[in-house]
Amino acid sequence: MAGAVPQTTAPAGPTTPVAARRLVPERDVALLLGPCVLYLIAFSLFPLLYSLYISFTDLRAADSTGSFIGLGNYAELLSDEFFWNATFNTAVMVGAAVSIQVILGTALALFFNLHLRGSWFVRGALILPMLLTPIVVGVMWRALLNPDWGIVNWGMELVGVDPPNWLGSTEWAIRTLILVDVWQWTPFVFLIVFARLQVLPRDVFEAAQVDGAGRLGMLSRITLPLLMPAITFAAIFRAIDAFRSFDLVYGLSYGGPARATTTLSFLAFQNGFQFQNYGYAAATAYVMVIMLIVATTVLLRRIAVRRTDAP
Amino acid sequence: MDQQRADRDDLAAQAISDVLVGRMTRRQFVQRATMLGLSGGVIAAVIAACGGANSSPSRSVAASQGVGASSAASGAGGAYDPMKYAGTKIRILMTGDENDHRALGDKVGQLKEETGIDLEITSPALGPLIEKTLQVLKAPEAEFELINYLGFLTTQQVGGGYFEQLNAYIEDPAETDPNWDFEDFADSNLKNVGIYDLENQKLGAGSDVYGIPGLHSGSVVYFYRKDLFDAAGLQPAKTWDEFRAAAEKLHTDEVAGCSFIGANDFSLATVDWYTRFITTGGQLMTGSPTTKDFKPNLNSPEAVGALQMLIDVLPFAPENVTTYGFAENVDAFSTGKIAQMIFWSTIAGPVFNPETSLVAETTDVTPVPAGPGQTPRAILGGWGVGIPKNVDPAVKPAAWRALTWITSKEMNKYFVEAYQIDASRDSTFNDPELVAKFPYLPVAGEANANAQPIETTILNDFFAMNDVMNVEFNKALIGDQDAASACANVQRQWEAILRKAGALA
């Protein structure tokens, strides 16, 4: 079919479809891509640059014209103990939550790959948490973990375990936040890994079985390596989303106690939206943007490459 | 000791008979009675017994004199015509975080019926509300004819000179419903949200009125379990020592001897700490931002002592008190797990409602405890309503008409009756019909009258400063630091904030 196309202008490689290589009139590209690019410039890039500008001012709600203070906010940020506290909390939260999600999600995927009867329904329930509004998730867990009447503490006491002070101690609050994030987002990792499992070539496993590989050996030498791209993708995606999320903290712990669950996102929210300190909040958010740009350029390359590699 | 009590009971009996025969106004009675330690229930019963016979005579006289004088002045202004501004549309910006907007929403139809004015309600959450208010006040053209502002921000907003002075309207009988009764608003609320001396930038000074208290106000009262106190032979605490002693005595496995806001929550500092602080002689700030010597006194013995009081009652508080914010305390108290606590009077509604509380019948309220020689008092919350200066002058009288209608006695009563929102008028706090239904009202009214605004509200950094305090105090309660170092940490951080804001050299 492809060979029938008369090609005169573009140099043709032997195997690629002709149309894909043909040099496209720029008008076509502009027509197809233009609206999207313009829209994002107007409603994503511009706000982002606007935010950058605000971060160089001492703008507050009280005086609508902030004056330019250069890198003042950033300098202050570096000496702000709350900023470092939030950075630490964010790192702990993202690191712990994503590692647990990856391990649990992969285990779940392998388990559901047994295709037990009735498992499709359970899968449906597992998808549910990640579709929920984080605010509702937060409130729901506040009810479950309520120290006075929550069902979780009641159950633990029933079996003789002393329940921890879930949201009240600085030590436990961050763990609780991680726990809830794990509850909500493990399904995401699970789904991706599970989907990948479904399309793994069967013959590899059959060959390995013939070679006499044990089940553990198959898992570590064949299954996991084959799943690695999916796991990496899920981990990167989750890490970035956990890094920038803010509504779960808002609904669950509001940053407390004693700022133990204040993440960078929540700190920016608090400075900007609660204290109306826009300049400082913008600087906080911008440090996040910079961290993200670095992370995405490094990490996304791995994913983007995969796109063109795809069969 | 017994003799003292007997004397007190005599005085109380005297006060009750005085008010019943009309020698004392209800307001004076409440003041006297709370001083004598009468409980909210008794006070309420007496007031209800008085019926509508005497509604603050001294005040209504003052009001009618005022009206008389100004009606002469306005001359040809004509009589009050409720439908004068029919057909005008008035837009109000108010909070969407409380029930006020729902209560007001219920009444929009009635407003239209009685005045012909269309009221359009815009009600964002607190953060966006503050932002939006500042923006629209500064805009050349008004987006709202009425703005409901948080009392904590009066200095920022009224002090900025953005609101219309209202004295001329108040005094004009052609523009103000004769039943509206300006004198009926509690002085404390007027001084918190309405009266401002622009020239000297002083909140509550002079007689220039820029805002009307509403749609609600509120302060802090002392909730205690009458049944438990009676059984133990205790009186509700009048001092903080008594509070602690009662907590210790009443503490059991089922019922905590006392509670407070121990979580990292707005009210830890503003309710529990601040009340103890000011009623033991503490003064939060000295100097003034204008002279750049606005200095916090968090290192004072009173400041450390107030926090230490909370730490000292930890053994008699609920096990998880350091996670108790607003909601948890209300929940635990209404299920009978707390013997006593001081709290925003606004929770009295749910606490005294058998539908939402197991202790509706056995709870009572009195003013908060206080140190020796101190008046029981606490922080003053609440809101004000004003007309922005940038409103079209032709529409301002209609805005005033709507303002008076939504801050009327009837509306204030409806707010309490339907939603148990804290009142902002003396007459509502003492309304016999309401008091019969909600016996805590007179005590709440008294607390409201004695309450004082927290000194840091005059700064834009109020919320940030309060957050610092809550975090450090919460840490002290958790046991991460002692009271003195918590206070020292607040002092240090506050000084830094104040320096940055230019309020401290």
Next chain:
Amino acid sequence: MIRRLERGAAYVLLAVIAILGFAPFIYLLVLSGKRRIQILAEVPPSLDFDWEVVARNYSEVIQSQGMLGFALNSAIVVGTATIISLVIAVPAAYAFSRLRFRGSNTWASTILSFRFMPPVAVAIPIFLMVRSVGLGNSYPGLILPYVAFTLPLIVWIMIGFFDEIPREIDDAALVDGCGRVEVLWRVLLPLARPGMIVAAIFGAIFIWNEFLVALYVVNSRGLQTVTLGAATLVSAQRPIDWNIAATVGIVTVIPIFLFSLFIQRYIVRGITSGAVR
């Protein structure tokens, strides 16, 4: 024998997972049928219900609190924004999938990276922009930024779906003399419909849950979305009506649950398309 034991153990594990997965929702469901005071006083909550209380909770949420209206607002905003996003994103995704042009990969990854923008970084500027053009507190004021939020995601998903459609198909159409736009419209769109459904679902979920921008743009109860309605129920300085909060939870969860059973296969497709194959 051993295999059988294993099988049995696996089913036990499945049951445990199912219980862990459903339990929080069932707890919420139980709480939504109680009076507030029962929730606080009865631990664990009993399973006999007073149907009058159930009815009262649900009618309070749906009627008095206006959840139905909030749901309608959410539906209008989410529906419109998703459709606009698709209209803009599909041609772009097509271009990335089919056309070779200079900087194509850079453009693509730049667009995709907007998917990772922290909401706190842009919420205030967006709000200021929306207001300065007079769209504060209006449907368009929410729809315009929401389109921008979902565009990258939808472009990303659609690129994956276009890549799956054999190029020979559009080549053939091009030979027949169709223009690019015509090829996209007449030939590829019908083929890419499943992909568009997936993309729409993902875009919709994302917007449905958005909170921060809505918090600032929306000022009146009449325009509140479901997320905002849920958030105002639990503001900090107020007693929480746990029964009402639980009912709100259930009211928002049930449609999503039914939706998720129905769209399960699309969700799996959406999560995995364009990235892991």
